[in-house]
Amino acid sequence: MRDLIVQMQRMGIVVVASAGNSREVGSLGFPACLEGVYAAAALSRQERYSEKNLELASYSNIDYTGVWALPIGGVLIENNPWGERMVYVGTSFAAPMLAAILFQYHSGPIKRRRGPNS
Numbered sequence: 001m002r003d004l005i006v007q008m009q010r011m012g013i014v015v016v017a018s019a020g021n022s023r024e025v026g027s028l029g030f031p032a033c034l035e036g037v038y039a040a041a042a043l044s045r046q047e048r049y050s051e052k053n054l055e056l057a058s059y060s061n062i063d064y065t066g067v068w069a070l071p072i073g074g075v076l077i078e079n080n081p082w083g084e085r086m087v088y089v090g091t092s093f094a095a096p097m098l099a100a101i102l103f104q105y106h107s108g109p110i111k112r113r114r115g116p117n118s
Helices: 002-011 091-107
Strands: 017-018 036-041 044-045 054-056 078-079 085-088
Touching: 017 085, 036 091
Parallel strands: 017 036
Antiparallel strands: 044 054, 078 085
């Protein structure tokens, strides 16, 4: 996988990976630990202070020496197949959010495509 990521970077592809959910400072999961990979750590709202107060999520790994970013570590509430409401959090939710931000940054504004009925 390391060689594939290096090849992608040589082609100009931006690589984003989850930092990990082991609550480790100074350590990133693989492949987020590789040079040049954007590691997505996660923020969470700390409601005990205020709705607008964001801080490093309690589960998130982070390494202050590497390339990293801190999007919200998404929370998704949905019904599972048994009709129960579930809450999902993690750096794996932060990674696609960071990828979308980087895509927009590198490619300019996203243009809405017109559908066949517009």
